[in-house]
Amino acid sequence: MHTKSPVRIEFLLLMAALQCLMALYVDTMLPSLHQIGSDLDALDNNRYQFVISSVxxxxxxxxxxxxxxxxxxGRKPAVNLGFALMIIGTLxxxxxxxFEVMLAGRVxxxxxxxxxRVICMAIVRDKHVGPDMARxxxxxxxxxxxxxxxxxxxxxxxxxxxxxxxIFGMLIVLSTATWIWFVLRQEETLDPANRAPLSFVPVLKAMRQVITTRVGLIYTLAAGLIHGSxxxxxxxxxxxxxxxxETGAMFPVYFAMMALGVGFSSFMNSKLVYRFDLRKLVMTVxxxxASVSLLxxxxxxxxxxxxxxxxxxxMMIVTTFxxxxxxxxxxxxxxxxxxxxAGVASGTIGALTMMLGVLVGTFIGLSFDGTILPMLIGFGVASSLALLLVVLFSESRVKNASVAG
Known part of the structure; x- marks a missing residue:
């Protein structure tokens, strides 16, 4: 029987902080998009939305x-590079x-x-394996x-x-504080004996294998379409x-209410993946x-x-669910x-999913015409295309994978 290994609360909070930086750089800007567009002459054709899609x-x-x-x-130098780029871009x-300079900084x-975000998982994997890592x-x-x-x-x-x-000033303060915390309190977790020569050949090989493996490519494309929604x-x-x-300063409150759907479904998913075939579960959802959005x-x-x-x-709680x-x-x-x-494939699949998602999501966003209709059509079409890909081109039998909770 596997015994749980102890987890330092500080380590858990630090790793969570590294993960949350991504959401901070996206979601803190949402209330200010129109103001940025007005100040930098980017209100035409919904161009102000590029503040989100560029990052x-x-x-x-x-x-x-x-x-x-x-x-x-090593893990720490790579994370340090990420923090340096973040802060330079924010400045x-x-x-x-x-507006163009703003977007360059956002990229x-x-x-x-x-x-x-990426190296957080590597650090956890260096210190813990199997059920401990999943927990x-x-x-x-x-x-x-x-x-x-x-x-x-x-x-x-x-x-x-x-x-x-x-807001960018606040992001600099929060990023700098997290960076200092990481430098002072997190040790290097990669054994020097396990360091590999710097090479991007594995990335190219992984990309080729992902693209040429039908089932992996199909689910990556489906994930990109849903991410685009x-x-x-x-x-x-x-x-x-x-x-x-016209919600005004109440925007974040209503946004938080819509985000509740993700919390509910994340809790449910940890139970559902052990009761249902994973392929059938995603096809059903x-x-x-698609049906709800198109209706x-x-x-x-x-x-x-x-x-x-x-x-x-x-409606949006159902969608985010x-x-x-x-x-x-x-x-x-x-x-x-x-x-x-798994390591390089994870990065490759994540990158391809995100870039397809940016393409699809930008198309949906730029279609905004002052009504909710383009967004609903976008959700419905993206889900329908993802479903079609899975039904027509994926294998009918896929072993359930472990999904952490």
Whole structure:
């Protein structure tokens, strides 16, 4: 019988902080998007949404590189590089006088934030294996779930007393404090004897294997489409809540209510994956999500039903509930064929998922026309395409993968 190894609370909180940086750099900016667009002349054609999609693009690209860097240099130097890029990028955005310079800083922030996020898992893996690692990652993700709730509130709180540039100042303070904490309190976990020569050849080989392995590619594409729905939601939500429902400073409260769906489904998923076939589970959820979103789009666009604020919040709770059931399970299914190259395959699949998600999500976001209809159609079409890919091209039998909670 396996005995649980003790976990230092400080270690758990530090690893959770590394994971939460990504959400901070995305979600704290949501309340300020329109203000940034107005100040930097980017309100036309919804261009202000690029403030979110650009940082996610950087995160996607960064996931290709940090694995080899961490294996060659050690975990701490690679994380230090990520923090340095984050802070430099944040300074660029803080003082940007044009929208293009702002976006350059945001891409750099994303490249940096990918480092702590990716290497956090490597650090946990260095110290713990098997059930212990799964338990620690589950605890870390439990803490992480609260970040999309708290981060917009922090951004809105700053806006009550200062402009949007002060949010970047807050991010610099929080990133610097976390960096100092990491440097002073986290030891190097990679044994010098296990360091590998710096090479990106494994990344290229993993990318080739992911692309040429049908089942892995299909689930990666499906995950990218669903991730695109989430990004489309993030890009559109400020325009919906501020522009349609005029929520003002209550934006983060209503956003937090919609994020509840992810929390509920994350808790349920840890039980469901042991009771149902994983492929059938994701197919059922995608079919449900597509049907609900397209039905909502029909009632809004064809019948002309007006949706109240709380009606919209209820709709989005259902949508985010489906997101929570799909993300971890699609990732587990996409990783299933790559046990021997799990490390580099994970980074490759994460990068491809994020970049496809940015492409799909940006299309959904730029389609925003002052109504909720484009977002609903985007959700429905993306889920339908993901379902079609899985039904037509994936194997009918896939062993259940372990999904931490």
């Amino acid at each position: 996610m693009l950087g995160m996607g690209l960064g996931q290709f590189f940090y694995g080899p860097l961490a294996d060659a240099w 660029i955005s803080l003082f940007a006088q044009t 750099l922030q994303g490249l940096g934030a990918a480092g702590p 620690i990652m589950s605890l870390i993700m439990t803490i992480f779930i609260f970040s999309p709730v708290v981060a917009p509130m922090l951004g809105q709180l700053v806006l009550l007393f200062a402009g949007w540039r002060a 989430l990004i489309g939601f993030l890009l559109s939500i400020q325009g919906v809540l501020h522009g349609i429902y 995608m079919a449900f999500s 909502e789009a029909f009632f809004v666009g064809v019948i002309g039903i007006e949706v109240s604020l709380f009606g919209f919040i209820a 489906c997101f929570g059931l799909l993300f971890g399970n699609l990732n587990a299914l996409s990783m299933a064929p790559f046990g021997k190259i």
